[in-house]
Amino acid sequence: xxxxxxxxxxxxxxxxxxxxxxxxxxxxxxxxxxxxxxxxxxxxxxxxxxxxxxxxxxxxxxxxxxxxxxxxxxxxxxxxxxxxxxxxxxxxxxxxxxxxxxxxxxxxxxxxxxxxxxxxxxxxxxxxxxxxxxxxxxxxxxxxxxxxxxxxxxxxxxxxxxxxxxxxxxxxxxxxxxxxxxxxxxxxxxxxxxxxxxxxxxxxxxxxxxxxxxxxxxxxxxxxxxxxxxxxxxxxxxxxxxxxxxxxxxxxxxxxxxxxxxxxxxxxxxxxxxxxxxxxxxxxxxxxxxxxxxxxxxxxxxxxxxxxxxxxxxxxxxxxxxxxxxxxxxxxxxxxxxxxxxxxxxxxxxxxxxxxxxxxxxxxxxxxxxxxxxxxxxxxxxxxxxxxxxxxxxxxxxxxxxxxxxxxxxxxxxxxxxxxxxxxxxxxxxxxxxxxxxxxxxxxxxxxxxxxxxxxxxxxxxxxxxxxxxxxxxxxxxxxxxxxxxxxxxxxxxxxxxxxxxxxxxxxxxxxxxxxxxxxxxxxxxxxxxxxxxxxxxxxxxxxxxxxxxxxxxxxxxxxxxxxxxxxx
Numbered sequence: 217x218x219x220x221x222x223x224x225x226x227x228x229x230x231x232x233x234x235x236x237x238x239x240x241x242x243x244x245x246x247x248x249x250x251x252x253x254x255x256x257x258x259x260x261x262x263x264x265x266x267x268x269x270x271x272x273x274x275x276x277x278x279x280x281x282x283x284x285x286x287x288x289x290x291x292x293x294x295x296x297x298x299x300x301x302x303x304x305x306x307x308x309x310x311x312x313x314x315x316x317x318x319x320x321x322x323x324x325x326x327x328x329x330x331x332x333x334x335x336x337x338x339x340x341x342x343x344x345x346x347x348x349x350x351x352x353x354x355x356x357x358x359x360x361x362x363x364x365x366x367x368x369x370x371x372x373x374x375x376x377x378x379x380x381x382x383x384x385x386x387x388x389x390x391x392x393x394x395x396x397x398x399x400x401x402x403x404x405x406x407x408x409x410x411x412x413x414x415x416x417x418x419x420x421x422x423x424x425x426x427x428x429x430x431x432x433x434x435x436x437x438x439x440x441x442x443x444x445x446x447x448x449x450x451x452x453x454x455x456x457x458x459x460x461x462x463x464x465x466x467x468x469x470x471x472x473x474x475x476x477x478x479x480x481x482x483x484x485x486x487x488x489x490x491x492x493x494x495x496x497x498x499x500x501x502x503x504x505x506x507x508x509x510x511x512x513x514x515x516x517x518x519x520x521x522x523x524x525x526x527x528x529x530x531x532x533x534x535x536x537x538x539x540x541x542x543x544x545x546x547x548x549x550x551x552x553x554x555x556x557x558x559x560x561x562x563x564x565x566x567x568x569x570x571x572x573x574x575x576x577x578x579x580x581x582x583x584x585x586x587x588x589x590x591x592x593x594x595x596x597x598x599x600x601x602x603x604x605x606x607x608x609x610x611x612x613x614x615x616x617x618x619x620x621x622x623x624x625x626x627x628x629x630x631x632x633x634x635x636x637x638x639x640x641x642x643x644x645x646x647x648x649x650x651x652x653x654x655x656x657x658x659x660x661x662x663x664x665x666x667x668x669x670x671x672x673x674x675x676x677x678x679x680x681x682x683x684x685x686x687x688x689x690x691x692x693x694x695x696x697x698x699x700x701x702x703x704x705x706x707x708x709x710x711x712x713x714x715x716x717x718x719x720x721x722x723x724x725x726x727x728x729x730x731x732x733x734x735x736x737x738x739x740x741x742x743x744x745x746x747x748x749x750x751x752x753x754x755x756x757x758x759x760x761x762x763x764x765x766x767x768x769x770x771x772x773x774x775x776x777x778x779x780x781x782x783x784x785x
Contacts, residue, residue, distance in 0.1 A: 237541065238270035238280045238466060240607050240711050241579050242679060243653040245269055245279055247660030248457050257456060258666065260449035265657055266676035267450075268714040270466060273603040280466035283440035283505065284678055284716040285535055287730035290437075296719055296728040300432035304516045305523050306762045307400035308426050312520075313759035314393050315419055333367050336360040346696050386412070393419065402426055427493040431519030434512050434728075438717060440505040468537035471508045471713065473499040476532040476680055477623035478743045493517035495532055495742065505537075521746040522728075524755070525721040525765040525772070527782040528735040529745035530626045534680055535713040543706040546600030550609045552581070552593040552616075552697035574635075574654075574681055578617075579610050593697070600703075607709075608701045616697050622684040628740040629675050636671035676737075678714040723769045724778035731779075738782050748783050 245264050247253070253261055272278035287295040336359055343350045390406050397404040404422050407415070442450075454463065475496050495518035501510035512533075514522065583591035595602075595609045618624075627635065640658055654674055661670040718731035718739045731739055740748075749755060754771035755764035773781040 237273045237543075237603070238539070238709070238711065239273055239579075240270075240610060240709075242268035242677075242712070242714070243271050243279075244657055245453065245458065245463070246461060247656055249656065249659040249663055251663070253457060253660070253664045253666075255664075257452055258664075260452040261457075261660075262669070262673045262676075263446060263449040264453045265670075265673040268677055268679055269463070270711065275462070277460055278462045278464070280464055282466050282468065282537065282713050283442050284714050285438045285440050285505075285508075286716050287719060288437040288439050288507070289730050292727075293722070293725050293729060294436075294727040295730040296434050296436035298432065298434045298522050298728060300514075300519045300523055301430060301516065302762055304400050304426065304429060304431050305519050306760050307396040308423070308431075308516045309520050309523075309761035309764075310759055311393055311396045311419075311423055311426070314389055314396075315416075315423060333360065333363045336363055342695075390415070397422060397426070400426055424493060427515060427517035427520075428497075429516050430497060430513065431516030432514040432522070434514060434522065435510065436728075437507060437509050438715075439507045466537070466711075467539060468505055468713070469540045470538045471501075471503055471505070472536045472538075473501055473510060473512075474534050474536060475499060476534050477625045477683070478532050478741060495521065499533065520761045521742055523761040523765050524746060524749035525723075525768045525780060526719070526742075526745040526749055527772075527780045528718055528720040528731045528739040529742050530628075530718055530739050532626060532742055533715070533717070534624065535715050536710050537713040539709040539711065541709055543604050543703070543709055544601035545705050546602070546605040546608070546701065546703050547598045548600075548602075548605035548609070548701040549596045549598065550593065550612055550697060550699040550701055551596070552613065552695070554592050554695040574679065578613055578682070579606075581613060582606065582609055595701070604703055605701055608703055609699075612699045612701065613697070616695075617682070622682055624680045625683045626741045627681050627683075628744065629737055632675035632677070632681075633671055635681070636674040640671050678716050679712075720779045721768070722778045723772070723774055723780065726769070729779060735779065740782070745782075752783050 245267070247261065247265075267281060267284075269279040269281045272280070289295050336356060340353060340356045340360060343353050343356065387406075394404045394406055402422060402425065404419070450463070454461065475494060478495060494515055496512050497515050498513040499510070500512070501508060503509055510533075581591060582593045582595055593609070593613065595605055597605050636654070639654065657674060658667075658670050661667055661673075716736060718736045719728040720731050720735055720739075721727075722729045739745075749764060749768065750759075752768065752772060754767040758764055758767065768780060773783070775781055
């Protein structure tokens with residue numbers, strides 16, 4: 217299906233506007249809640265719901281959209297060129313496997329409980345910092361005391377178990393590790409009489425250094441566009457249900473890239489919120505919606521993932537766009553009090569342990585009117601433009617919570633569906649409220665008899681989500697924020713740009729290609745695709761990422777075009 221360029225869209229459909237003052241977080245186009253929509257229009261409405269838009273700060277009937285950014289394909293059918301440091305990739309992947317075997321042999325329990333102790337101590341320190349009288353501190357301390365007891369027992373067990381292992385087994389494993397390090401140019405000496413826990417700590421640090429080093433490069437192009445069929449769907453929505461709504465292309469002057477967080481898999485194959493080594497060491501590139509080039513330097517950790525020749529996946533990147541527009545000056549204060557018992561609205565628990573909430577949850581933390589009781593944050597405008605102050609307040613909160621292991625990441629379509637199903641089940645409908653994004657979608661779909669498909673439509677939106685472990689949500693308890701917000705007259709507004717960038721390895725061209733529509737729907741975050749490749753039948757006989765990729769070129773299931781098909785984790 218061929219996509220039209222942005223210039224074609226602007227000329228043939230909806231105009232770009234010179235003056236735009238959009239809100240910084242996305243919403244949905246408004247749907248009718250007092251009339252049933254026609255069944256024949258459902259596919260058009262589903263598409264419109266999947267399209268993030270930005271509402272104007274001043275004119276509530278004005279919405280701005282950005283066509284989803286997609287991977288471009290060159291004349292050879294290639295979307296991304298991947299080069300790798302083969303020695304570093306091979307060494308890193310095999311050292312990681314041997315390190316895991318050592319942990320399982322000797323001190324896995326110890327290293328696990330040590331992390332628990334560290335996390336609990338950080339929670340207590342943070343709670344004391346923000347509220348020394350927090351009633352939860354004694355509870356946290358009791359958890360820490362129990363964890364310290366387990367840590368002491370684990371140390372004893374690890375020490376006794378270490379003595380029971382034949383010395384030749386450990387020596388052989390560590391000599392292999394030292395050899396792999398040496399191949400990658402890293403010195404890892406073996407000291408006599410060094411305890412396993414000390415040696416393992418040293419090994420982990422050396423592996424972090426190796427994984428953080430330069431591992432390769434991935435380059436390519438992206439563009440924004442709609443298919444002819446998608447344009448018809450937008451026209452159907454506007455003509456039948458939104459005659460009074462104004463929709464314009466947002467006038468972005470430039471694009472830039474930033475890295476998102478990847479949730480990691482632990483030694484037991486369980487997804488957790490442990491901070492991993494970054495995938496990218498730098499993100500370079502730029503352009504406009506009609507075409508942009510990216511040039512991403514990979515860490516060795518990132519190159520190890522790409523080298524396994526992956527099924528459809530979503531790279532952990534976000535795109536920012538700049539609007540050239542005068543922003544008024546402002547002066548304000550932001551005050552937040554995350555008291556005990558606070559629950560972030562529209563939060564869901566995915567896979568039993570990862571807490572997830574969407575972008576709008578951040579802006580919903582700020583009281584929208586004077587005297588509101590349910591919002592933990594208040595913005596007091598001292599002078600200047602209140603809308604600009606609101607934008608600054610949202611950005612300030614994002615920075616604060618990002619420091620508390622609450623980070624932006626991508627979700628698979630399946631997990632996004634789980635998220636929206638939970639939100640739908642827990643929502644309270646307020647039919648008197650103005651368009652509030654997803655709540656309006658739930659109401660409109662219910663009115664039209666489409667209730668069971670609302671979450672599925674919202675799951676196709678390309679927005680990243682805020683994520684943390686379910687237990688780490690306690691770090692917000694007692695958090696207090698006070699910020700002085702000031703801004704001079706500016707000529708730029710920066711917003712997030714929706715992306716539908718998806719890559720899949722093609723065994724015929726031996727390169728990464730852009731996903732087709734079906735592959736896009738089945739795509740998963742990079743960490744999931746990597747884990748699936750590691751556990752695939754082609755890679756069960758090797759832990760070398762390079763050899764894994766070679767095996768998948770001939771042994772992985774592929775489509776007729778030669779794209780590697782997804783395999784269940």
